[in-house]
Every structure is written in structure tokens, then in C-alpha cells.
Amino acid sequence: MTRLPWFRGLLVTALTVTLIFLTLPVVAIFANAPPRELIASLGEEGALEALRLSLQASVTALAIILAFGTPAAWFLATRSFRGRSLVITLVELPLVLPPAVAGIALLATLGPGGLLGGLLEDAGLRLVFETAGVVVALTFVASPFYIRQAQAAFEAVDPTLLQASRTLGSGEARTFLRIAVPSARAGLLTGSALAWGRALGEFGATLVFAGSFQGITQTAPLAIVQRFGTDFTSAIALSAVLVVVSVVILLSAKYLSGSAGKASDARA
Amino acid sequence: MLELEARIRLGEFELNLALEVAGGKCLALAGPSGAGKTTALRVIAGLLRPTDGKVRCGGETWLDTAGDIDLPPEHRSCGYLFQDCALFPHMSARQNVAYALPDLSRQARHSRASDLLERFGAAALADARPSALSGGERQRVALARALAREPRALLLDEPLSALDSSTRSASTRELESLLREAGVPTVLVTHDFAEAARLADRIAVIDRGRVVQTGSATELAAEPSSAFVADFSGASVLSGSASPGAGGLTEVELDRCGVTVISTDPPVAGRVAVSVHPWDVTLLPEPASLEGSARNHLPARVVSVTSIGSRVRVGLDAGQPLSAEVTSVAASELGLVPGRPVIATWKASVTRISDL
Numbered sequence: 001m002t003r004l005p006w007f008r009g010l011l012v013t014a015l016t017v018t019l020i021f022l023t024l025p026v027v028a029i030f031a032n033a034p035p036r037e038l039i040a041s042l043g044e045e046g047a048l049e050a051l052r053l054s055l056q057a058s059v060t061a062l063a064i065i066l067a068f069g070t071p072a073a074w075f076l077a078t079r080s081f082r083g084r085s086l087v088i089t090l091v092e093l094p095l096v097l098p099p100a101v102a103g104i105a106l107l108a109t110l111g112p113g114g115l116l117g118g119l120l121e122d123a124g125l126r127l128v129f130e131t132a133g134v135v136v137a138l139t140f141v142a143s144p145f146y147i148r149q150a151q152a153a154f155e156a157v158d159p160t161l162l163q164a165s166r167t168l169g170s171g172e173a174r175t176f177l178r179i180a181v182p183s184a185r186a187g188l189l190t191g192s193a194l195a196w197g198r199a200l201g202e203f204g205a206t207l208v209f210a211g212s213f214q215g216i217t218q219t220a221p222l223a224i225v226q227r228f229g230t231d232f233t234s235a236i237a238l239s240a241v242l243v244v245v246s247v248v249i250l251l252s253a254k255y256l257s258g259s260a261g262k263a264s265d266a267r268a
Numbered sequence: 269m270l271e272l273e274a275r276i277r278l279g280e281f282e283l284n285l286a287l288e289v290a291g292g293k294c295l296a297l298a299g300p301s302g303a304g305k306t307t308a309l310r311v312i313a314g315l316l317r318p319t320d321g322k323v324r325c326g327g328e329t330w331l332d333t334a335g336d337i338d339l340p341p342e343h344r345s346c347g348y349l350f351q352d353c354a355l356f357p358h359m360s361a362r363q364n365v366a367y368a369l370p371d372l373s374r375q376a377r378h379s380r381a382s383d384l385l386e387r388f389g390a391a392a393l394a395d396a397r398p399s400a401l402s403g404g405e406r407q408r409v410a411l412a413r414a415l416a417r418e419p420r421a422l423l424l425d426e427p428l429s430a431l432d433s434s435t436r437s438a439s440t441r442e443l444e445s446l447l448r449e450a451g452v453p454t455v456l457v458t459h460d461f462a463e464a465a466r467l468a469d470r471i472a473v474i475d476r477g478r479v480v481q482t483g484s485a486t487e488l489a490a491e492p493s494s495a496f497v498a499d500f501s502g503a504s505v506l507s508g509s510a511s512p513g514a515g516g517l518t519e520v521e522l523d524r525c526g527v528t529v530i531s532t533d534p535p536v537a538g539r540v541a542v543s544v545h546p547w548d549v550t551l552l553p554e555p556a557s558l559e560g561s562a563r564n565h566l567p568a569r570v571v572s573v574t575s576i577g578s579r580v581r582v583g584l585d586a587g588q589p590l591s592a593e594v595t596s597v598a599a600s601e602l603g604l605v606p607g608r609p610v611i612a613t614w615k616a617s618v619t620r621i622s623d624l
Binding site: 158160161163164165166167168169170171174178179182183185 | 313314315340341342344346347348350352354356357358367368370413414416417
């Protein structure tokens, strides 16, 4: 074994700096907000409403993402077709799109004068400045986080299990539901957590596409920005709540995918 | 009756097979790894579509590339035992079996799965996850699952390779009786000639995508069509009754031969199989002086003489079939022709004993 104390020192320094840089701001939120003040400012009008709206819109968006994204990811994972890599790139596009641009793009598509605006109007649907618009923005921005993970998880399923299911008389649909989804559970859970976390923190696309109207489109991140100029304590209080919710999501995803991973590792 | 014709490119060679298995019979596809054996099973099951081919089973056409018929796997009635059993890890043993019975009600499914597990001696394992089962137990569950739908053909991919030697002979016996009972055409894939000889009625030796010879184990060992088959069809297998002999040796009284042979394998008692490789068997003219170090002498009659290059494979009848391999020169000096009486002799140290 070669001993490189200076290199080891370098690694430890790098990790320490990274850790401090990434966690200190989060710690500072709680340091700046004494618990009593925190709770008091949460009781203030609009704060709880923003949180409720955030949870409601992000959960709805996640449900839509799961319903469409899971079969789409299965298709991408199991089929080879012309233009497959182009399709995958297009699905991943929202990952690199600046959120404000995503909002503008949604306006240009679904807004009153947009590409599909006329169709929506005929159907009596209004998205801009509506809660439904928030859901659309969150779904747009968060989908790729789930689809990427789900596709990778499906690709990692032992193909022999899928073949065994077919020889046992099950068609592709039953094989997908009963074998592929449970086998890919760990990856699907991780993907859901990532997408949910992203949706919960979404700001730019929502602001541009749906606006920031209290009780209708003002999610927690929007409420934080609005308060930040006038009432810093209340902004900090809302931030602290979001941090707690995010940490809970992260930890439960790690725990769930960890135990699911163990179950599928112990494979026959 | 199960019929297969298939042509498909496999890496650097082409798989080109035509096989037929009658109901209740077992055909072994034997050959080295990568010869295309498993590919043949996948084509039958519908997991792989060949460039050209036909699969017919019991008068039903499952695949006909010319007629554009290609039933999906779930519509072919095939019981497929995968090499690693492919049990679903997130289901219990009983749920694995019940999975094959989707058309029954929940309750009927449950009780039928329990019955099947019991039939395979795995009733006690019904609630266990596959990860908690041993190799032999997993295989029983997988067999119960594969047979749950009462398939019209049975495909077995290396059924014994995953088992350790202690469960191997018991599993072989179970498989043997199962194949007799199931009564459907069975295709067994193996790289082990002894396993093929034990379980199959006929053996098709495959090399690089082609059947090089088909026949019973005895025929292949006695009259191999090529050096490849000669090397592959390793040992002759003789049955007999063992008893512990002097000096830590095992004595085996061979059935129908009237002779006792000696092995250096650890002493056992009861019914056993004695195996010896053809190239370890020396032939002496009859009458012979039985001097020398070889302990085992078996009077036999030459049945066939097959030349494989500079070697000659000699098929013998000693009450049980046995093969010897000698050089062409020795064969002509000994005047080996069918009907000639000889003494087959080999050393105790090359005599292997296994459970029957």
C-alpha cells in the first residue's frame, strides 16, 4: 500500500469544505428563526395556504407523472426503434431548460394566444393564473426526473424474470404490472422522490406561467420570495418548513428504496 | 409430438436445427457452452424468433415464418424450467406457483398451488421467499410452477447444473420420475453427457449450431460419428450393487455381467452406477493372461468398431453396454471385428462410483 498523507489531507479538506458549503445555509435558516416566532409567522394569513397549495399541486403533478411516465419509461426501456435516442433526449430536455424559459414555453403552447390555446378555450379550460396551471408547470419541470430513473430501473430488471412470466401464460401487460414494476420498485421510488422534490421547489416556470396569486397559484416558494422583501422572519419560517418537508422526502425515499433494493437483491 | 425447425445467425456461426420429440419422450440437446442449445429452447418457447423456422406441438402450429404465424410465449403451452429457476423474488413460493394460474379464482389458485407444491415435496416451503430456499428447493418450486398450467411441452435448461453434488442425485431421480409421469415431449439442455444419458431417451449432440449426431447414449458412446462426439460422449455407465471391500476399496457386483469390479472411491453400499472412460479401457484377446496391475476384467463381445481418426471406438456387450477406445494399429493387431470375444480391463483408480 502506498501512503500519500498529503493526498489524504487534500481529500478530507475537499469534503469538509463541500459539506460546510452545502449544509451551513440550511442550518442558518433554523439559527435565524427562533421556534416561537416560526410558529407564530406560520399562523399568519397566506403562509399555511401556500404550503397547502404546494403539497396539493405537487402531489397531483406526481400522480400525473407516475400515470404517464411509468408506461412511457417501460416502453423506452424495452423497445428499440428508430429515433429512440432522440426521443430520450427530448424527454430529458426540461432538465436543462431554464425554469423561466419553461414558463414562457408553456405560455406559448397553452396560453391564451398559444399553440393549443384555442383548443383549450373551446374546451372551456383555463390554465394561466389558475391552480391547474401550477400543476401543469410542475409536471413539465419534474417529469424527466422520474422518467430517467424509471427507465434505468426497468432496464436493470432481470430479463429472465420477464421471460419466465411470459412462458407462464401472462401477457405483457400482466408481466409489466406484476413482475416489472415490483422488481423495479427501488428505482421507481427514488425517481418519485426526486420528481416530487423538484416539483415542491419549483419557482420560475410557475411564476411565469401561472402567476403568483395568493390562494390560487402562490405556492410556498413563491410566497417566500414575496415575503422576503417585506417580512424576512416569515420568509425564513416558510423556508424552514420547506426544508423539513424536503428532508423528510429525501430520507423516506432513501429508506424505502433501500429496503426495496434489499428485497430485490435477494433474488433467486 | 413436438417439432422444431430453426435457422438463425448466432454470432460467428448459424444455428440450423431440425428436431422431433414424441409425446412422453425426452430429447437431450447436449454440447459445449455456446453451441446454441438454449437458443433452441428459446425458439420453441417463443422468446426468440428465428430467421426461418417452424415450431409445431401436438398438431398446433406455434411458429411458421413462411406462413407468418408466430404465437407469443403466453399462448404457447410450454413449461420452461430456466437455468437459474427464475423465481420471482418478491413473491412467496406459493405465490410463484399461483402466478401461473391467472384464470382461476383467488381461492382455487391458492389451493391448486398448495397441491402442486405438495406433489413436489415443497409444501413446507409455501410461504418462504425464493431467497430463503436452497438450490434444490428452488428447483422444486420452479418445476411446480412450470407444470402448473399442464403444458403440452416441457423445456429444461441445465436442470441439475445449479445443484450441489449432495442434492444432485436425489434431484436426478425426482426428474426421472417426473418426466415419466408428465407424458409430454421434453427437451433437456445440458453440457453434461452423463446427465443426458441418465434422463433422456435420445441425445442430439450439438456443436456450433448443428446436430452432429443423434442416438441413444449407448449408440453415441459405441459408434461416435466424429472425434467431437467421441470426446464428448465420455463415460460408459454400468449398474451394480456395491459393498465395502478390503483395504478401503469399494466392490461392485455388476448386473448381468457376472463380474465384480473394484474402485478406489470411498466405500458405499447399495445400488450404484459405475462409470469408466473409453480411453481408460484396455482390450485383451480372449483367452488372456490376466497379469498386470489392472484390477478389473470384464469378458465381452465386440458389437461395433468405429474409426475416429487414428483412434477406434469399440462398442462392447458385456451383459451391459460398454465402450473402449484403442489405436487403429491395436485394433487391427487384435483383429477386432463384431462378434470377437475380448476381455475389457481397467484400473480400480479410474473407476468412478455414483448414486444410481
